[in-house]
Amino acid sequence: MARMKFLCDADRCIECNACVTACKNEHEVPWGINRRRVVTINDGKPGERSVSMACMHCTDAPCAAVCPVNCFYTTADGVVLHSKDLCIGCGYCFYACPFGAPQYPKVGNFGSRGKMDKCTFCAGGPEADGSREEYEKYGANRLAEGKLPLCAEMCSTKSLLAGDGEIIAQIYKERVMKRGYGSGAWGWKTAYHETIES
Amino acid sequence: MASFGRFIRLAVGACAFLLVIAASAPCIAQQVNPTASSVKEQQLLQELNRIQGRVSIPDQRSGVLEQPAGRDWREFHNVTLRWIGGIAILGIIAVMVIFYLTRGMVRLESGRSGRTIVRFTAFERFVHWMTATCFIVLAISGLNITFGRPLLLPLIGFEAFSEWSQWAKYAHIYLSFPFTIGVVLIFLMWIAGNIPNKVDVDWLKRGGGIVGHDHPPAYRFNAGQKAIYWIVVLGGGAVAVTGYALMFPFYLSGIEGMQLAQVVHSIVAVLFIAAMLAHIYIGTVGMEGAFEAMGTGEVDLNWAREHHSLWVEEEQAKGQAPSGGTPKAMPAE
Numbered sequence: 001m002a003r004m005k006f007l008c009d010a011d012r013c014i015e016c017n018a019c020v021t022a023c024k025n026e027h028e029v030p031w032g033i034n035r036r037r038v039v040t041i042n043d044g045k046p047g048e049r050s051v052s053m054a055c056m057h058c059t060d061a062p063c064a065a066v067c068p069v070n071c072f073y074t075t076a077d078g079v080v081l082h083s084k085d086l087c088i089g090c091g092y093c094f095y096a097c098p099f100g101a102p103q104y105p106k107v108g109n110f111g112s113r114g115k116m117d118k119c120t121f122c123a124g125g126p127e128a129d130g131s132r133e134e135y136e137k138y139g140a141n142r143l144a145e146g147k148l149p150l151c152a153e154m155c156s157t158k159s160l161l162a163g164d165g166e167i168i169a170q171i172y173k174e175r176v177m178k179r180g181y182g183s184g185a186w187g188w189k190t191a192y193h194e195t196i197e198s
Numbered sequence: 199m200a201s202f203g204r205f206i207r208l209a210v211g212a213c214a215f216l217l218v219i220a221a222s223a224p225c226i227a228q229q230v231n232p233t234a235s236s237v238k239e240q241q242l243l244q245e246l247n248r249i250q251g252r253v254s255i256p257d258q259r260s261g262v263l264e265q266p267a268g269r270d271w272r273e274f275h276n277v278t279l280r281w282i283g284g285i286a287i288l289g290i291i292a293v294m295v296i297f298y299l300t301r302g303m304v305r306l307e308s309g310r311s312g313r314t315i316v317r318f319t320a321f322e323r324f325v326h327w328m329t330a331t332c333f334i335v336l337a338i339s340g341l342n343i344t345f346g347r348p349l350l351l352p353l354i355g356f357e358a359f360s361e362w363s364q365w366a367k368y369a370h371i372y373l374s375f376p377f378t379i380g381v382v383l384i385f386l387m388w389i390a391g392n393i394p395n396k397v398d399v400d401w402l403k404r405g406g407g408i409v410g411h412d413h414p415p416a417y418r419f420n421a422g423q424k425a426i427y428w429i430v431v432l433g434g435g436a437v438a439v440t441g442y443a444l445m446f447p448f449y450l451s452g453i454e455g456m457q458l459a460q461v462v463h464s465i466v467a468v469l470f471i472a473a474m475l476a477h478i479y480i481g482t483v484g485m486e487g488a489f490e491a492m493g494t495g496e497v498d499l500n501w502a503r504e505h506h507s508l509w510v511e512e513e514q515a516k517g518q519a520p521s522g523g524t525p526k527a528m529p530a531e
Contacts, residue, residue: 034255041263042251062269067347069356069360070356091444091447098264183236186239
């Protein structure tokens with residue numbers, strides 16, 4: 001079985017934000033919520049790097065561990081998903097998440113958090129694959145159609161890789177070998193407790 | 199000779215070519231390794247334990263790329279807090295049970311006089327019970343967030359537990375407002391009687407309240423009640439401030455501030471709950487005649503004399519309490 005992971009090759013990311021736009025469009029993500037974003041570090045200075053980041057679908061996911069209602073589950077592909085029917089919008093997964101992935105629509109009074117929303121690795125939710133309910137709550141289920149996440153599929157510089165962890169790690173390693181440098185797989189150590197030696 | 203001249207030209211040309219290569223070498227090396235000056239993930243994490251940058255989307259808070267501190271918070275929430283809360287709450291319950299079994303209800307030594315003195319006005323009792331009711335709901339819904347998943351969820355299942363927790367969350371949010379108002383009113387209306395003074399030192403030394411068998415003098419509030427007052431005022435203030443920081447995310451602080459707020463909120467809250475359990479114990483089964491103070495608002499004169507002798511004297515001096523010795527000595531009314 002595959003273990004799905006994301007890998008952003010920061011040496012190739014040109015901060016075009018197309019992954020952000022593709023994600024918003026594919027899943028009809030509501031206004032104010034971004035399942036994916038591009039962060040530029042040391043902007044305008046020598047050594048500047050941009051990293052596209054979303055939920056990393058961690059091993060031993062912190063969000064799942066702290067959730068008071070236990071609404072998270074990990075699929076056979078290693079994708080961390082959650083049930084919006086069970087979520088109570090307490091905000092705890094956001095405190096625990098190392099990558100700032102969980103987002104809450106502002107509903108009701110006092111800025112009360114609505115049901116949490118995050119990247120699903122284009123794998124929908126607990127509802128039947130490809131059903132209307134699933135699409136309305138979680139967006140498209142590309143994985144069920146045999147496709148990989150759209151953000152990575154349409155990345156113009158192929159900076160963002162999504163797929164089986166071993167395969168994308170191999171692709172990255174070959175790149176680093178060929179060009180002779182690489183600033184590493186951002187977030188891997190935190191998310192997967194491993195890194196890609198290059 | 200012609201061939202020698204050609205050799206010289208070739209040698210000079212080769213030297214010149216090598217010179218050009220050598221001169222451009224640093225430039226090529228820079229292009230070959232563009233990561234030499236680039237930001238390094240592990241280095242940034244070691245320096246600040248977080249990585250932050252600029253985002254071009256409107257949500258500027260998403261500029262925090264990585265914050266592994268979330269794992270420390272996870273450890274606190276899933277392990278440390280459950281130990282602190284479990285020990286504090288089960289510990290105080292154990293102490294109360296042992297105390298009740300050995301000491302029982304602290305009785306009125308001189309019996310009831312049949313005459314009463316006003317201890318709390320209707321407004322004071324209203325504020326007390328408003329705060330108390332809110333506190334109980336806030337405590338149960340708060341404990342549910344920390345202990346519900348291991349204790350209650352396996353019993354009632356995912357759907358029912360989620361439904362209950364959703365309502366508990368709404369109750370926790372909305373009742374925080376009357377609770378906060380209650381804490382502020384308690385602070386204002388009882389501050390005058392709750393400034394610690396010399397009488398309290400003597401009261402504590404002689405083991406007043408339910409601990410000892412002595413009845414050291416006390417004004418309207420004895421040292422034990424003053425302690426409860428300050429626990430409510432300071433503890434209530436702390437949970438209110440940190441609670442609102444969590445309820446309005448990003449208004450007061452970023453994510454690190456909210457993690458800290460949750461840590462303070464939950465630790466103060468479980469200790470607060472433990473203290474209030476003790477308060478409820480003394481106010482009900484722990485001491486005879488105590489509940490009436492917050493029930494009808496009037497306490498028996500003998501109860502007041504035993505526990506708040508100086509206060510009774512004050513009230514009598516003001517003419518607001520029945521004066522004289524025992525009721526038997528009083529002339530017919």
